[in-house]
Amino acid sequence: MPGQRRVGRSTWSFEQEVRIISSAAVAGPMEGEGRLGECYDFIYNDLYAGQETWEKAERKMLEDAVSIALKKADLTNRDIDVYLAGDLLNQNISASFSAKAVGIPFLGVYGACSTSMLSLSLAAALVEAGYARYAAAGVSSHHCTAEKQYRYPTEYGGQKPATAQWTVTGAGVGIVGIREQGPRIRYATIGTVTDRGIKNPFDMGTAMAPAAAKTIQTHFEDTGRTPKDYDLIVTGDLAGVGHPITRELLEKEGYRMGDQFQDCGLMIYTSEQETFAGGSGCACSAIVTYGHLLEQMMKGTYRRILVVATGALLSPISYQQGEVIPCVAHAVAFEMN
């Protein structure tokens, strides 16, 4: 029998020193003007990023993030054995087309906005187990490509309720390898798909909150850790409506989540920026994690953090057919040691 690398049913335990060798976060203009603007490796002046369509702009952002991460790691694409990536666009085209550009063996993944930690969990597993020497995990999202695909033509300017969220424009990439220094990936908790009967696509936060609570609870049960073991527990994009629900659900289960329980969707924009309940999208948790949180770990601000990326797995078709919104959350525990 092979060595056991799981604790409980859902959590992968990385005993090797699997670390983030380098990471990159690139962001759109609005994100650049947000609270974490100084943390990003590159900020585009406009939503086209020099391309002729928004879709091509999103892809360019993902390609740029890969290039920057490679450069920061002093590696080339030939050094990376596998590239795991996903995005929100139909048929994962940002990821697939970026994979053609980077020329690395490619595994497409899809978990809606949870894809940031889905791709990173698999990258860490493949590196620890020796299937890859280095792996790159990446995601992208773009406000305009998401709007036109999921909602209304972007130019139409449809009204939205306060529960709606603002899709983050940008891309984040992490390069994983075995090293002695840097933020270490200690655990990954793989989520189970849940729903609580929510059907409103303009309130993703409420839909995703139970999935986040469930994965966080599973993480604690599997690892024996408690909220106090983390300097920061951050959900991906529950934002102003969903995040308090997750807190409440966890408190009902006996977990006292303190001030260190935060949300990337609430960290990314200023209160002056009109983003309804807050940020969302694959890039939301990705640029906060890869641009800001890991840097803060390196600086000593945080010793242990848990990033819980949440995803709403609906489609316009499933919504139109009256289906509920199935949701999932995947969590990755990082630590400096």
Add this chain to the structure above:
Amino acid sequence: MPGQRRVGRSTWSFEQEVRIISSAAVAGPMEGEGRLGECYDFIYNDLYAGQETWEKAERKMLEDAVSIALKKADLTNRDIDVYLAGDLLNQNISASFSAKAVGIPFLGVYGACSTSMLSLSLAAALVEAGYARYAAAGVSSHHCTAEKQYRYPTEYGGQKPATAQWTVTGAGVGIVGIREQGPRIRYATIGTVTDRGIKNPFDMGTAMAPAAAKTIQTHFEDTGRTPKDYDLIVTGDLAGVGHPITRELLEKEGYRMGDQFQDCGLMIYTSEQETFAGGSGCACSAIVTYGHLLEQMMKGTYRRILVVATGALLSPISYQQGEVIPCVAHAVAFEMN
């Protein structure tokens, strides 16, 4: 440093006895009347499978395939630590909704029609390395959901050229674990995204042929194997137009592919069934592999086979924006030993 589990850059070598514990293939009515109709675990009488929409029918097929595979393995969903699944629908909804039904920690994957071997490769890796005791890999496709999403409203009955293919209706699932008997998963070769400038979405076979050739060549280079080492090398869904191109490309590289080089898209229907160049879709390679080929291995017909699932990673948007069709192929080597 962890144990090396890769040969070359792109091939994962499974040294443990990672095997298919059980598999299931369910199929639509037309596939049931095809050449391999006797091999499927269940054949639906109509394209709705008792559901009110085609999308719900596709999902039901995937859920049924999981249930049948579990039953054949004498396992329950609680025994499976991770479910890796994907399909062709926007936002992977067949996979995501089926994941809610089965209640297994879920990793969504997307590689278009290559998803069958993508999901299985990852399942094998996670089991061999000890992240999961048992893993389930599954895919689905449905002729009518694919037509309406990728092409024209199904009822419109748009004319097609002879290079077009017929999306297979059905689902296939494999359950992977460490066992002493059964078809063993020996290698997985992860594809790199390629294109040869093909833009015609009604000729996927030509677009995908170079990706298949590249992955097969990489597999031979990485493992030191040759075409003669396999009793059967089968591509996923290149069909009548693409398969001969792959053969030609490989022969130019010095690989003599004999009669044992075949294609699932050419095996699935009878010549009387009007399917243009042949079958395609995630379920094409899946139901041929999980329904027919593994059974033939158990019966002793084949000792070693290589399944090379091919995927065209385009979207209607990328096509409309004048982009080429990026393609990928992932290969899994099975053997009885």
